[in-house]
Amino acid sequence: MTTKEATPIRVAVVGSGLAGLATAYFLTRNTRGVDVTLYERHAALGMDAESVTVEHEGEHQRIDVPMRAFSAAYYPNLVALYKHLRIGFDPQSFSFSFAHKTDDAHGGPVPDFLYRGRRNKGPRCIRRGSMARPLFWVSTVWSYLVMVILAWLYTVCGYTPHRRTFGEWCDSIWMAQSFVDELLYPMFSSIMTADMAAVRAMPTREVLEYVAHTFLYRHYRVRGGVSQVVHALTDHLPADRVRVGATITDVFPVDTHRIGLRYKASDGSQAEAVYDHLIFGSQATQTAIMLQWYHDHTQPSSRAIFCAQLLAQLRALHYKKSTVVCHTDTGILPPDEADWRDLNFVTPACKGAHDAYTMATHVIHRSPAQVVMQTTNPLPQLFPAADKTIRQSTFDRFVLTLEGRQAREHFFQRRGKRRTLGPLQGSPDGGGGGVWFTGSWSYGVPLLEGCVTSARLVAERILQQHDLDASHIASILD
Numbered sequence: 001m002t003t004k005e006a007t008p009i010r011v012a013v014v015g016s017g018l019a020g021l022a023t024a025y026f027l028t029r030n031t032r033g034v035d036v037t038l039y040e041r042h043a044a045l046g047m048d049a050e051s052v053t054v055e056h057e058g059e060h061q062r063i064d065v066p067m068r069a070f071s072a073a074y075y076p077n078l079v080a081l082y083k084h085l086r087i088g089f090d091p092q093s094f095s096f097s098f099a100h101k102t103d104d105a106h107g108g109p110v111p112d113f114l115y116r117g118r119r120n121k122g123p124r125c126i127r128r129g130s131m132a133r134p135l136f137w138v139s140t141v142w143s144y145l146v147m148v149i150l151a152w153l154y155t156v157c158g159y160t161p162h163r164r165t166f167g168e169w170c171d172s173i174w175m176a177q178s179f180v181d182e183l184l185y186p187m188f189s190s191i192m193t194a195d196m197a198a199v200r201a202m203p204t205r206e207v208l209e210y211v212a213h214t215f216l217y218r219h220y221r222v223r224g225g226v227s228q229v230v231h232a233l234t235d236h237l238p239a240d241r242v243r244v245g246a247t248i249t250d251v252f253p254v255d256t257h258r259i260g261l262r263y264k265a266s267d268g269s270q271a272e273a274v275y276d277h278l279i280f281g282s283q284a285t286q287t288a289i290m291l292q293w294y295h296d297h298t299q300p301s302s303r304a305i306f307c308a309q310l311l312a313q314l315r316a317l318h319y320k321k322s323t324v325v326c327h328t329d330t331g332i333l334p335p336d337e338a339d340w341r342d343l344n345f346v347t348p349a350c351k352g353a354h355d356a357y358t359m360a361t362h363v364i365h366r367s368p369a370q371v372v373m374q375t376t377n378p379l380p381q382l383f384p385a386a387d388k389t390i391r392q393s394t395f396d397r398f399v400l401t402l403e404g405r406q407a408r409e410h411f412f413q414r415r416g417k418r419r420t421l422g423p424l425q426g427s428p429d430g431g432g433g434g435v436w437f438t439g440s441w442s443y444g445v446p447l448l449e450g451c452v453t454s455a456r457l458v459a460e461r462i463l464q465q466h467d468l469d470a471s472h473i474a475s476i477l478d
């Protein structure tokens with residue numbers, strides 16, 4: 001344990017998604033020289049704020065909202081952190097189905113493709129309608145193999161098309177259009193909770209790296225829910241250092257080394273506090289709102305220019321809203337119960353609709369008395385009934401584009417396999433005190449791995465700046 005500085009460094013972490021929580025943990029674990037305060041606008045810590053507890057077959061079951069699945073190959077830092085925290089996780093073998101829903105069709109969607117998963121009985125795949133055509137299947141298997149092999153080769157060789165969108169890449173590779181339109185884009189629309197246009201606009205490199213490290217790999221989920229992760233990351237923090245229901249309204253300059261923040265508590269009262277470092281684990285769009293005041297009240301100087309650059313780059317990171325409904329409305333599942341799968345995907349039948357989303361319904365608990373589901377981005381005609389809704393939540397999710405990737409390089413950079421912080425992290429002169437950024441948007445496609453990767457980079461840099469020991473972070477993650 002290192003205590004080189006007599007007065008602890010005062011750090012505020014804004015936002016308690018996994019990025020904020022992991023940063024606070026890395027800074028305070030093993031280091032007495034850092035005094036961290038966590039701010040979260042929700043009434044509960046962010047990573048678990050929307051989760052629900054349901055009673056099923058006489059037992060209380062925790063359901064993570066959103067789902068938070070991961071694979072070992074794409075999430076090495078997340079897996080290492082969970083192992084260090086002694087968080088148990090279970091392998092998942094999802095069965096799934098795809099349906100295409102027309103506006104005028106009544107009732108639940110009838111799937112044209114069903115996959116039974118590894119654990120279940122019955123035929124592995126069932127195909128109906130246009131998907132049953134032999135030519136469709138030959139071209140689908142071919143297209144799938146082409147994509148996975150190319151993704152793997154590109155990733156192993158370290159060469160992936162850098163400046164192309166995924167849509168352009170799909171158009172240029174010999175993959176069948178029916179596979180791309182009916183299976184590939186809908187699948188990515190569900191994984192990224194983004195519309196088809198956003199899926200097409202994603203950078204090829206990041207999508208193919210994701211394919212190479214997740215397709216064909218096993219997925220996992222935390223046993224008993226991520227509330228345990230939240231608890232394990234914060235239970236060492238003093239209670240007065242965890243401020244929930246506290247919305248940061250703005251940030252202001254104090255002197256060359258310190259920054260102030262104003263926050264509104266849930267009872268409506270307002271307060272201010274001054275820190276040496278401010279770490280934003282909030283969504284970039286929210287961060288830009290908080291920083292606007294700082295920008296407007298900074299005298300023309302290198303700091304003002306730095307802040308203007310920060311705002312410009314943060315505003316180039318785009319977000320889209322996702323709706324998640326936990327419910328018991330089986331009316332939105334296929335009419336025939338034999339067609340229900342763990343994951344039931346439905347896409348609007350109108351081909352080429354760029355604003356179309358894939359709706360995904362995850363059957364979480366199933367018994368003769370009750371089926372508990374989580375539906376992400378429900379189609380209007382398949383919205384779960386209000387009287388069967390347990391909780392409806394809305395999330396802002398980062399959507400990766402070529403422009404967004406360029407903007408994030410000001411905050412996070414990659415040199416081959418090595419990741420480093422970009423020039424807009426910390427202070428303009430690189431000295432003590434500063435404004436930092438973490439989040440799932442930092443790396444690859446926006447998932448939990450980016451939270452841990454960015455938390456590590458920021459925490460290590462701050463500890464090193466103050467000549468404090470940061471070796472515990474490497475020993476947790478490497």
Ligand SMILES: Cc1cc2nc3c(=O)[nH]c(=O)nc-3n(C[C@H](O)[C@H](O)[C@H](O)COP(=O)(O)OP(=O)(O)OC[C@H]3O[C@@H](n4cnc5c(N)ncnc54)[C@H](O)[C@@H]3O)c2cc1C
Nearest residue numbers: 015017018019041046066068069247248282439440447448
């Ligand atoms: C529907 C859906 C499904 C997903 N499924 C998966 C999955 O299966 N696997 C996976 O790896 N990833 C998944 N993701 C992505 C992943 O959950 C997110 O990318 C990740 O949780 C984001 O973490 P974060 O810490 O960067 O930000 P967030 O979790 O967004 O945290 C930001 C926090 O900042 C707080 N905040 C914002 N403004 C203020 C303010 N002014 N004052 C105080 N607090 C503030 C917010 O309330 C929030 O709690 C999914 C996302 C969605 C939306």
